[in-house]
Amino acid sequence: MEKDYIHILLADDDEDDRLFFTDAFDELKMKTKVQTYNDGVELMEYLKSENSVLPHVLFLDLNMPKKNGIECLHEIKADKRFDDIAIAIYSTSSSEEHIEETFVNGANIYIKKPNDFNTLKKVLSDVVTINWQYHTSGLNKDNFLLRM
């Protein structure tokens, strides 16, 4: 288990947010490998490419140009190959209706983007930790819902 690391993808069009995100993971004690994409098209191209290594968790920004987070979510959920990926929606919106809809559409995690770096670190650490338990302890992913 010592060799294991957690593989994470993020699709977000905002450069500052991407930087914040990778910095936050750099400061956590868990071994992670983070890849980022600038929009939904880039992300889906990577996932569907033949040699792609599928992540344990995928963070999706909702508002992205070209292909938004919801479109990506639908595409991913329609494809059996991606069943094992936990999907985290990473958004500035906190409308109840919105949140419930993304869960019903198959998202596992909903994160309201925090405003400060320390909260972000805490939130990401919590998300990845609990996701890791699902991954390593045979918990039922169908019942994995988490709102932060």
Added chain:
Amino acid sequence: MKAFLKFDYNQLTKKILEDKLTSLGYKFSILGFGEIEFHENVPEDKIEELRNDFLNYGITIIENQKSVLVQKIKDAIHEMVYGEEVLNVKVSVYLAEKLDHSYGYLSNLFSDITFTSIENYVIIQKIEFAKQLILNNKLSLTEIAFRLNYSSVAHLSTQFKNTTGITPSAFQRIILKRREKNQ
């Protein structure tokens, strides 16, 4: 129509192991949960074959001693949470006695390997079980709280909300909507 299932994980795993190993001609005994003793020497390449075969069932052959102990802690917690009798002993006492190590040692080891604490892991398991029971729809939330040894339904609801970020009723609503949509 729908049928609801309840699993005895202990028996399920035991039966799979027995059937599989017998059909491959091994002589073995199953020593409690998560341990097998082979009555002969099994070469490394055969173990490798078994390892790959077992993976299909979600069974992992563990190598490292620390991982073995962590798995024993997880199994003991699973047994405690999912067991038929409601246990009134503290997790720390239960684990230390069952695994014959000090709780301090177990607790440090567990955090090192799993990134989470034993206390937190117990909560995660209890909430997972609560989710199953909520979706089974047989027990009321009050009964579920009792079954999982919570002092009150409010305590269960609060811990559910703290762990998942949503309430038990929102959880049930979302999963039911999702199932409806996927039908």
